[in-house]
Amino acid sequence: MWETKIPINEVREIRVKTTVYLGVGAIKKIYDIASEIKQRGLSKVVVVCGKASYIKTGAWDDVKKALDDNAIDYVLYDKVTPNPTVDQVDEATKLALEFGATGVITIGGGSPIDAAKSVAILMKYPDKNARDLYEYKFSPDMAVPIIAINLTHGTGTEADRFAVVSIPEKDYKPAIAYDCIYPLYAIDDPALMVKLPENQTRFVTIDALNHIIEAATTKVASPFSVLLAKETVRLIARYLPQTLAHPGDLTARYYLLYASLIAGIAFDNGMLHFTHALEHPLSAVQPNLAHGLGLAVILPAVVKQIYPAKPEILADVLSPIVPDLQGIPAEAEKAARGVEKWLFTVGVTEKLTDIGFKETDIAKLTDLAFTTPSLDLLLSLAPITADRKTVETIYRDSL
Known part of the structure; x- marks a missing residue:
């Protein structure tokens, strides 16, 4: 039995921190989420996503309407690629800061969500950039709130503290893990995934x-x-x-x-x-x-x-x-x-x-x-x- 192989005298931390809405139709929870974050004073957000899936899945229809209904202004960054890069993160962060965003909504699989988590950190550290973050030149303990609408069933990043972004010129693909990038809310709606290739x-x-x-x-x-x-x-x-x-x-x-x-x-x-x-x-x-x-x-x-x-x-x-x-x-x-x-x-x-x-x-x-x-x-x-x-x-x- 494997139970006998677990070292019971070594203390383990058990983590389950993000509120995840799971089920067909869960995308509709974005209306409640938008209402709540507006009541918290969040009136401007950056939306981070890939080039097309946020539209093709239909997720954007509900997200946009929820933001509009609650008078939350947004700026859209839709250039995240698979295996996102530090340059994409910096570009999205610059856009967010110039817009005055104080929160991040991300729609996509692991790549957009990981990029968005990175943006959420750098929005709190405007004197830093993504290379600083992924080469461990500082250790953040702050990030703006993150809402994740997940479009794939693989990464689990919608409910964890990890993010991965590449530094192309060094062939580096590092990971970070910080408590400040647990999404506040996440949406896991299988109806958004039926068109996955x-x-x-x-x-x-x-x-x-x-x-x-x-x-x-x-x-x-x-x-x-x-x-x-x-x-x-x-x-x-x-x-x-x-x-x-x-x-x-x-x-x-x-x-x-x-x-x-x-x-x-x-x-x-x-x-x-x-x-x-x-x-x-x-x-x-x-x-x-x-x-x-x-x-x-x-x-x-x-x-x-x-x-x-x-x-x-x-x-x-x-x-x-x-x-x-x-x-x-x-x-x-x-x-x-x-x-x-x-x-x-x-x-x-x-x-x-x-x-x-x-x-x-x-x-x-x-x-x-x-x-x-x-x-x-x-x-x-x-x-x-x-x-x-x-x-x-x-x-x-x-x-």
Whole structure:
């Protein structure tokens, strides 16, 4: 039983801080939210989003009307790309400050929400910029209020304290984590996600899967993060194939969205380690690489490395997609092959070579894993020693 492996004398912090409205039609809660923030004195906001999804999903119709109904003025920044950059954050912050905004509303998946969280900090620190923030040149403890309307079921960022933004000229993709960027409110409405492209549906869901495999096996994992991990895998195993076959199935989307939410809460508590630390260099070097695809490519190799250290937990957590694991260190190869086989069944067959990486790239990727700000913290939380040899092995096994 994995319960005996939890160090009960080490105190763990349990975090569940954002109020999230989950369900079909949850977008209508924006009217109540707008009324409340106006009563709090928030009369100007910056709206941060990507280039099109905020309109295509219909979310903007309700957000705009809610703002107009409550006489909340807004300025729109709709230039956030996948793997957002520090320059986009600075541009949005400048726009917000010049407008006099005192709050942030963000509509989108992980990229717009993470960019918006960064903007919310810098609005309180106008003498700083996004490079200062992501190179850890200061430690913020303030941000303006954030309202997040989530459009994907993968990142969990609508309910956690994390954000990720790239510094292109250095091939850095660091993460930050500050209490001040928990969204005040978040909206998780599966009806906004039925138009997600098939590959995006796959990749964002695999992001959630990686969150919990890591959160359940870090050095700071708790029974709470393991519990959430087990339920996340159960829901993904059941509802991802259904969603791929029937994209408009709101029940399936609902449970993938719920799985993503609790996965975000899981890693907000249990943190992350290898898979995210090693994926960030991939999508920093290739900004067009979908984060979830990068994670999928290296996940089997990570499972192979960490399984001997956490066999009981991983056997239990992975049981819906890799049955018949006994929870013994010797079956690490079986567990890794089982994860790879499951990924193939949901249509993810790529390896590093398929997405443009070569053996000669491994040294640079390994360097980035150890030099990118924040990734050293993730590596330090891995259940095994995260030395250069281990990182190179994971990359090489993923080719």
